[in-house]
Amino acid sequence: MVAAVLACALCALFGVLLALGQAVAARHRAGAAADLAALAAADTAPYGGAAACRRAERVAAAQGARLAACAVQGPVAEVTAVARVGPYAPHVRARAGPGAPAVLAASSGTGGAP
Numbered sequence: 674m675v676a677a678v679l680a681c682a683l684c685a686l687f688g689v690l691l692a693l694g695q696a697v698a699a700r701h702r703a704g705a706a707a708d709l710a711a712l713a714a715a716d717t718a719p720y721g722g723a724a725a726c727r728r729a730e731r732v733a734a735a736q737g738a739r740l741a742a743c744a745v746q747g748p749v750a751e752v753t754a755v756a757r758v759g760p761y762a763p764h765v766r767a768r769a770g771p772g773a774p775a776v777l778a779a780s781s782g783t784g785g786a787p
Contacts, residue, residue: 692759699758700765706738707754707767714743714750715769725750742766 714729726743729752733740738756741764745751749770755762 695759696761696763699756699761700763702736702758703738703754703756703763703765704767706733706736706756707752707765708769709733709736710738710740710743710752710754711750711767711769714745714752715748715771718745718748718750718770721745726752 710729710733713732714725717725717728722745725745726740729743729750730740733752733754736754736756738754740752741755742753743750747770749768751766751768753764753766755764
């Protein structure tokens with residue numbers, strides 16, 4: 674009797690761990706796709722918002738996700754990607770664009786505070 678209860682408890686624990694693993698995998702896939710799609714859209718932003726969003730959509734699809742939203746304002750792109758793994762489909766937003774001038778100057782070693 675004790676062995677049966679213990680076996681059931683271990684099976685339930687394994688099921689919970691498997692579900693947690695799927696959720697984490699879905700979140701990571703969506704995050705990576707959103708980051709790469711935002712970078713691609715920001716890189717293509719000078720050619721217009723429509724072209725930038727089309728490129729972001731292709732990049733997200735190549736990562737096994739789909740683009741749920743895309744907005745380009747000047748050189749800054751913001752996208753939302755969705756990746757389905759099992760029953761989970763997290764939405765992850767990412768934003769990309771040029772860095773702030775002070776940050777760029779400080780990182781290149783010219784100007785700015787030491």
